[in-house]
Every structure is written in structure tokens, then in C-alpha cells.
Amino acid sequence: MTKDIQDKGAKRLLRKLFLLALPFILWPLVEVFVLPMNYFTFRIWETISVNSMRVMSGPFYPNVHMQMEEEGELAPRTPYAQKRQVEWYTDAYGYRNRDTKNDVLLIGDSNITGAKLSQEETLAEVLERKLGLDVYSFAPATMNRFLATDRFQETPPQLVIVSSIERRIPDLPAVGQNGINSKVRNFTGNLINSSRALTWLAVTADRISKLGLYHRTLADINRAFGNREYINYNNEFFIEGEYANREFSENDLNHIADVLTGYRDALDERGIRFIFLPIPNKENIYYQLLPNQKKATFLPRLLQKLDKRGVEYVDLQPAFRKLYQQQKVQLYPTDDAHWNEVAVQVAAKLLTNHATVAQLQATPNQAKEKNMLVEYKEE
Incomplete structure (x- = not known):
């Protein structure tokens, strides 16, 4: 009992x-x-980014077309937020492209992806229109991910542009670093992409893991208690503030230059040209708004070392500083640390004028010529 x-x-x-x-x-x-996919999010980035299923080939859900009114990452759902309508497309691999053609390939961070930019404003699309060549955005991603991705071995680009926001340059991984992870991701990504059912299961499982209501509520509570992730000077929002313009040692600069030289050499072995595109921090260009008004010296010192190593690059800092300081042209959103559509246009123009890119425009794509010849013979 x-x-x-x-x-x-x-x-x-x-x-x-x-x-x-x-x-x-x-x-x-x-x-x-x-509920709608973006019910609890303030950007498309959070809505379609891969959260836990990091065995998928790309950083975002594949084959997505979405429009949304977004806010900047530094002060979302606050009185400081500036709303902006944007449109996104992702390709079959989960990268922000309308197609997968890649005469020129852009490797980079969220600036190359185009945070708070509409699809037609991203560097890949602006550069594609200027060059008349197919430009592919492989971002966010690393050089090691590119080297381990077999589709780029089958149809390699003619030119790879590696870009990074200034604050992330010291953390760029050397060739071969975490290479096994990239190879595994390539294998699992190809497996998932081979089946619509597996792709649906992976995306669905990832969406379940996001717990949108929980994270939205937690963020609201943090804001209610005054917790914030931004730095505000003179009504402009920054990620690192004065720390961004700190000095770097010669050893630090030599290490970074060695990493970038390794990128150049790895691509040379594959017959691919290389250009480095560093993007200045918002604190670099808007340094006069910081309390100490200290100028950043990191990029000029690094580029001097790249000159000695024969590594090609495009320097945006002089043009950005001139536009902002002399003409008061805004190059970053007030509530965000990413560049805006004006800065992208400047970068695309400077890239187009670079000797290597100009030579690429003047040189026919041999792969395209070969395909056209085969089609002609078949007819």
C-alpha cells in the first residue's frame, strides 16, 4: 500500500x-x-544568422530573400536608434549574394557582408557594377575557410580581396591556423547542401536554438537597468572608444604583416592575385570626437611594412579622413560601427583604380573564353 x-x-x-x-x-x-522569423530581432543579421548549427556551409540560412526595417547594432530599441529599410539575398551556400559567380572574391567581416546596408549597397554589388565582373561576397569568413572550400578549387577566382575592420586585423589567423575546422565545415556543409531535407532540418534546429523571446527579454532587462554595450561621445556611438586608437608594438606589426604575406603567398601558389583592404575604425576617422582626440597610427605603420614585403593593398584612411574632416561627409551610421553606403562607394572607387584591378578588367577571363569556345563548337 x-x-x-x-x-x-x-x-x-x-x-x-x-x-x-x-x-x-x-x-x-x-x-x-x-511567428514571423524576425519577430524578436532588430536586424536581418540576427534573424538568419546560423546560431548553433555551425556545420552548415555558410554563416546565414541559404536561399533567403528578406526585407526589414533595421536599427544599428550599438543602440537598438533605444531613443538613439536610426531606422533604415534594407533588403537581403543569400545564395545556396548561405552567403550574402544573388548568385555564386566569382571572378573576384571578397573575404572579410560584417562590413563586407554589409551590416545595415541594403543588398545593392554592399561592396560586392557596387564593385560588380563598376568592374563589369562577377564579384562574390565570402563573408564573414577567413582565408583558411576559403582555402578549404572545394568549390573555389574547382572554379577559382582571378583575384581575392581580403578585408578587415581595423580593430580585427591583429586577430587575423595565419594560413593553416584552425585549418582542420574549415575542412570539416566544408565536408558537413556539402553534405547538408546536397539534400533539401537536411537543409530544412538544420535551419529548423538552428532557429529553435535561438530562443528569440528569451534573448529579447534579457536585452530589455539589461537596458532597463542601465547596462549598455556602446560608448557615446558627442552623440556618436563607438565600440571601443579611445582604446581603438592605441599604439601597437613593432613585434605586433611584424606578426600581422607576416600573416598577410602568408595570404599573398598561398594565393600566388594557386595563380590568384591578392589585395588587402583594411577598413578604418570609426574611432580612427572620428578621432576628434574622442575625449583624448588621439590619432590612430596603426594602419600607416602596418602598410609601410606591407610595402617592404611587396604585399598589395588599398589604403582607405587618407580618403576617409579628408571626406569627413574637410567636407563633413558621414561615413558611418550614428548608431553603428560599420561603414555606410557612402564609404562603400569610396572603397569601390579606390579598388577600381588599383593597378591590379584595372589589369583584371583589361584581361579577358580565360575560363569564360574556354566555356564560350566549347559552347560554340557544340553548336
Whole structure:
């Protein structure tokens, strides 16, 4: 009798625990299958970025077309937020492109992806229109991810432009660093891409793992208690503030220059040209708004070392500083640390004028010529 009573008590407890947990089990499913994908997000980036299923080939969900009114990353859902309508396309591999053609390939961070930019304003699309060549945005990604991706071995680009925001340049991985992870990601990504069912399962599982309501509520609580992730000087928002314009040692600069030289050499072995495109921090160009008004010296010193190593680059800092300081042209959104559409146009113009890119325009694509010849013979 006592055992029966204990069993019934245990069952009642389990039922109560189940009922208590049921809303937490069902709610993520409601988020995925009932609510709009961007119901709890303030940018398309968070809406379609891969959260936990990092075995997929790209950083975003594949074959997405979405429009949304976005806010900047530094002060979302605050009185400082500046709303902007943007449009996104992602390709079959989960990168922000309309197609997968790649005469020129851009490797980089969220600036190359185009945070808070509409599709036609991204560097890849602006450069494509200027060059008349197919430009592919492989971002966010690294050189090692590129070297481990077999589709680029089958159809290699003629030119690779590696870009990085200034604050992330010291962390650029050397060739071969974490290479095994990139190879594994290439294998699993190809496997998932080979099946619509596997792609759907991966995307669905990832969306469930995001727990949008939880993270939205947590962010609202943090803001309510005054916690913030931004630095505000003179009504402009920054990520690092004065720390961004710190001095770097000669050893640091030599190490970074060696990493970039390694990129150049790895591409030379494959017959691919290389250009480095460093993007100045917002603090670099807007340094007069910082309390100490200290100028950044990192990029000029680094580029001097690249000159000695024969590494090609495009220097944006002089043009950006001239536009902002002399003509008061805004190059970054007030509520965001990424460049804006004006800065992208400047970068695209400077890239187009670079000797290597100009030579690329003047040289016919041998792969395209070969394909056209085969098609002609078949006819």
C-alpha cells in the first residue's frame, strides 16, 4: 500500500513538472512555426544568422530573400536608434549574394557582408557594377575557410580581396591556423547542401536554438537597468572608444604583416592575385570626437611594412579622413560601427583604380573564353 501511494505521488509530481515545463518546450516551436522569423530581432543579421548549427556551409540560412526595417547594432530599441529599410539575398551556400559567380572574391567581416546596408549597397554589388565582373561576397569568413572550400578549387577566382575592420586585423589567423575546422565545415556543409531535407532540418534546429523571446527579454532587462554595450561621445556611438586608437608594438606589426604575406603567398601558389583592404575604425576617422582626440597610427605603420614585403593593398584612411574632416561627409551610421553606403562607394572607387584591378578588367577571363569556345563548337 505504501509503495502504491509513493508511486502515485511520484507520477503526480512528474505530471506537475511536465506541465510546468510544457510552455518552455512549446514556445520555441511557436517561434519557429507560427511567428514571423524576425519577430524578436532588430536586424536581418540576427534573424538568419546560423546560431548553433555551425556545420552548415555558410554563416546565414541559404536561399533567403528578406526585407526589414533595421536599427544599428550599438543602440537598438533605444531613443538613439536610426531606422533604415534594407533588403537581403543569400545564395545556396548561405552567403550574402544573388548568385555564386566569382571572378573576384571578397573575404572579410560584417562590413563586407554589409551590416545595415541594403543588398545593392554592399561592396560586392557596387564593385560588380563598376568592374563589369562577377564579384562574390565570402563573408564573414577567413582565408583558411576559403582555402578549404572545394568549390573555389574547382572554379577559382582571378583575384581575392581580403578585408578587415581595423580593430580585427591583429586577430587575423595565419594560413593553416584552425585549418582542420574549415575542412570539416566544408565536408558537413556539402553534405547538408546536397539534400533539401537536411537543409530544412538544420535551419529548423538552428532557429529553435535561438530562443528569440528569451534573448529579447534579457536585452530589455539589461537596458532597463542601465547596462549598455556602446560608448557615446558627442552623440556618436563607438565600440571601443579611445582604446581603438592605441599604439601597437613593432613585434605586433611584424606578426600581422607576416600573416598577410602568408595570404599573398598561398594565393600566388594557386595563380590568384591578392589585395588587402583594411577598413578604418570609426574611432580612427572620428578621432576628434574622442575625449583624448588621439590619432590612430596603426594602419600607416602596418602598410609601410606591407610595402617592404611587396604585399598589395588599398589604403582607405587618407580618403576617409579628408571626406569627413574637410567636407563633413558621414561615413558611418550614428548608431553603428560599420561603414555606410557612402564609404562603400569610396572603397569601390579606390579598388577600381588599383593597378591590379584595372589589369583584371583589361584581361579577358580565360575560363569564360574556354566555356564560350566549347559552347560554340557544340553548336
